[in-house]
Amino acid sequence: MKNTLLNAVDIHKSFGTLKVLKGIDITVYESEIVAIMGKSGSGKSTLLQILGTLDNSDKGTVEIDKVEITTLKSQEIARFRNDKIGFIFQFHHLLNEFTALENVLIPAYIGQTNSKLTNDKAKELLDYLGLSERLDHKPGQLSGGEQQRVAVARALINDPLLVFADEPSGNLDQESSDELHNLFIKLKHDLNQSFVIVTHNQELGSLSDRTLYMQDGNFI
Numbered sequence: 001m002k003n004t005l006l007n008a009v010d011i012h013k014s015f016g017t018l019k020v021l022k023g024i025d026i027t028v029y030e031s032e033i034v035a036i037m038g039k040s041g042s043g044k045s046t047l048l049q050i051l052g053t054l055d056n057s058d059k060g061t062v063e064i065d066k067v068e069i070t071t072l073k074s075q076e077i078a079r080f081r082n083d084k085i086g087f088i089f090q091f092h093h094l095l096n097e098f099t100a101l102e103n104v105l106i107p108a109y110i111g112q113t114n115s116k117l118t119n120d121k122a123k124e125l126l127d128y129l130g131l132s133e134r135l136d137h138k139p140g141q142l143s144g145g146e147q148q149r150v151a152v153a154r155a156l157i158n159d160p161l162l163v164f165a166d167e168p169s170g171n172l173d174q175e176s177s178d179e180l181h182n183l184f185i186k187l188k189h190d191l192n193q194s195f196v197i198v199t200h201n202q203e204l205g206s207l208s209d210r211t212l213y214m215q216d217g218n219f220i
């Protein structure tokens, strides 16, 4: 039986009178790619934010790595998130004033890990992602696909237990999009990396191990 990385039970979330999540259950195992699909406005991003500890649910529990998130104080959550969770968004959210290498290093500095080791590791990661010639480029000097791969390296620098991605290929052309999807598969095989990916992309849906469809506040 595979290790359970995340177990969320009976997640509810409303914004005012709008009930967005109505009792979601989800379990994610190690070395697994889970795709979450569903219409725009169905609550995918809301769910991902809650699973990723960026937002609170109104009701329900989220356990990551056997830790129930609501038992942590807010500083502990920030630390936990930086250690255990990587994020990739539709828009890369790289810092424009910093180079590719510096952007990848930011979560490592926050975690106060040894700088020589992390510097080497960031270079290794960028090399693995085909960006060894782009270390000193700023985001504005990179293509959309390259920017997103830097964001992947940033998500991976602290060896996260789990990576959450919200429409990561939503802003990419077909070729870069395929490249990114293949990269997720490769990371799963090479590093046993687990992902929870919100996507509208059918191909990514079919490449994933499991696809969950959201509708009316629940999975169908």
Ligand SMILES: Nc1ncnc2c1ncn2[C@@H]1O[C@H](COP(=O)(O)OP(=O)(O)O)[C@@H](O)[C@H]1O
Pocket: 015, 018, 020, 038, 039, 040, 041, 042, 043, 044, 045, 046, 047
């Ligand atoms: N912070 C918020 N305040 C009020 N309404 C929100 C907020 N975030 C999301 N919503 C609403 O919740 C619903 C689900 O949004 P979202 O989770 O972003 O959907 P999806 O990612 O599936 O497109 C939408 O109707 C959206 O307008």
Ligand SMILES: [Mg+2]
Pocket: 044, 045, 046, 166
């Ligand atoms: Mg969304």
